[in-house]
Amino acid sequence: MKLAIVGGGSTYTPELIDGFTRYADVLPLTEIALVDPDPRRLELVGGMARRMLARAGSPARILATSDVREGVEGADAVLLQLRIGGQDARHADETWPHDAHCIGQETTGPGGLAKALRTVPVALAIAETVRAHAAPGAWIVDFTNPVGIVTRALLQAGHRAVGLCNVAIGFQRRFAAIAGVSPDEVALGHVGLNHLTWERSIRVGGRDILPELLRERLGDLSDDVHLAPALLTQLGAVPSYYLRYYYAHDEVLAEQRAEPSRAEAVRAIENELLALYADPAVDTKPEALERRGGAFYSEAAVELLAAIRGVPGPARVVNLRNDGVLPFLPDDHVIEVPARFDGARFVAEPVAPLDDDVRGLIAAVAGYERLALDAAVHGGRERVVRAMRAHPLVLQHDRAERLTDLLLGANARFLPWAS
Template identity: 75%
Template sequence: MKLAIVGGGSTYTPELIDGFARLRDVLPLEEVVLVDPDEERLALVGGISQRMLAHAGHPARLTTTTELVAGVTDADAVLVQLRVGGQDARHADETWPHEADCIGQETTGPGGFAKALRTVPVVLRIAEAVRRHAKPDAWIVDFTNPVGIVTRALLQEGHRAVGLCNVAIGFQRRFARILDVAPDQVQLGHVGLNHLTWERSVTVAGRDELPGLIEGRLGELAGDVHLAPELVSGLGALPSYYLRYFYAHDEVLREQRTEPTRAEAVRAIERELLALYADESQVEKPAALEGRGGAFYSEAAIELLAAIHGGEAERAVPRVVNLRNDGVLPFLPDDHVIEVPARYREGRFVAESVAALPDDFTGLISSVAGYERLALDAAVHGGRGRVLRAMRAHPLVRDHDRAERLTDLLLAENARFLEWAA
């Protein structure tokens, strides 16, 4: 199997390589190609990745290239993990919304919208190269945020694509430790949109353990997602950390105005990592990589690719992915992208059924989904009017004057990335 990683110069790539080395029996790889326009980072990340595979005795050949077509040619799968504008753009996404009293975040709210506008056209161009040059049945696995919007853009253009996020696998691993069972024994009732999800059940051997966990470990679970215990108890479900931007917006905004941005923290971590990657004696994943974020991403990616290219045992296990709704959540259009457990069957992912959701869940999902559809329209077709309409539709914005202000701020910060705004 040949795997191309677009955005392979990311400092996070060695986490993937470490997973490939540890889980070689789950996903046999013959060739890995790192594709990235940044020659300097590609050389450093490619160097340590080659050393890691050799040190682990993994037989896969690892190469690097700055040429997209060369990288994806004859690939069996293409993993997309890129950040248009780098950490500088992320820092902007995390700060300029504050001028209009909104949270700054790279996937949620106005900052997440800016990231979608920058990202969707780039990913669609990558996908066209994959369509033309990869194997005819090659899958695109998108880990690029905002995953839901990017995945819908790919599916809308007819690409064989699925979206991947590490939130669900992080919860699975957390619950497995609490319950003292193997992770593959834990099945999650995970539902919502990317970065807007709830765990409604935690099933082990046919028994839902979540009610007992909420009753017995309420403070611990609420603390993990930085939300009030009474909120978690009242929901009867465990929200992802990203729900904090909705349930505690003003508190988060106050914190953000006084604390360094995540982009600033990541910049410092990346400087340390790149220095380590340059050390030719470094043949294992550095401990400092744990601070980079994306915990369990390698396991999630490997499990997903194994479901596609592996045998029946791998395909029998439901995995949380981003895919077309197709009636699973009846209050959303069929072509909207949702995040739920699914199984790989006959060349496609098929979502598990989902029990009816309470009205507060459906209301928030519907509202954010409406924004996402307008955001994708703006990302594909451009135009200030489309940006303003999507901005105004976001439930964290609503107010027209605030939406006007945020639209002006977004365009001022991102015009250089938007072909239609040049």
């Protein structure tokens, strides 16, 4: 099996390689193509990957290339992990919204819109190359944020794609540790949009332990997601950390203004990691990689790719077409829920009706996402303003106009139509 990783020069990649070596029995890779425009990163990450595979006795070979066509040629699956503009663009996403009293975040709010505008056209161009040159039936696994918008762009263009995020698998591992069981014994009632999700049940052996956890471990659960215990009690659910940008917006904004951006911290970690990757004696995943983020990234990717190959297993949380699962959203919207692979496509498990407040927030953000994708595909300042104004964290027209000016000023070099 050949796997292509577009964005393979990412410091995340050794996390993936580590997973591939540990789960070689379910994912027998013969070639891993690392595709990246940065020759230095390709050299360092590619060398690290080769040493890790050699240490594990893996027969897989590494192809490191800046040519997307060469990388995806004959690939059975293609994983997208793009960051257009690198950490500089991320730092901008995390800071310029502050000038209009909005949170700065690379996937949520105004910063997330900027990332979508930069990313969607590139992802679509790569997908066309995959369509033309990958193996027949090849899947695109999108790990690129904002996952929901990028995945919908790919599906709308007729590509065989599924979106993947590590939030659900992180919760699954956390709840498994609390319950003292293996992760595969934990089934999550995970529902929402990418980075806008709630855990509404936690089933272990067919029994929902969430009510018990909300009674006995409420403080721990609220600390994990940095939200008030009373909120979790009212919801009867555990929101993802990303809901903090909505439920505690002003508190988060104050924190952001007082602290360095996450991009600055990640940049320092990446420099440390690249120095380690350059050391020919390093052939195991460095501990510093845990500080980079993306916990359980490799396990999530391996489980999904194994499911596509027909390996039996429980439902996995993915981003896929709604197709009536959430009846208040259009069928072609992309939602994030548990699903099973039936040999041809991912089929979502049924979802119980949602409470009004949760349903309302999902519907509002979905409306923004549709406008954001329209702006990303077609361009134009007016489309950006409409998408910006529709976001629940913006709404006010004057603020949307101001944020659009800030976005275009910071991103004009990535948007041909804005220059």
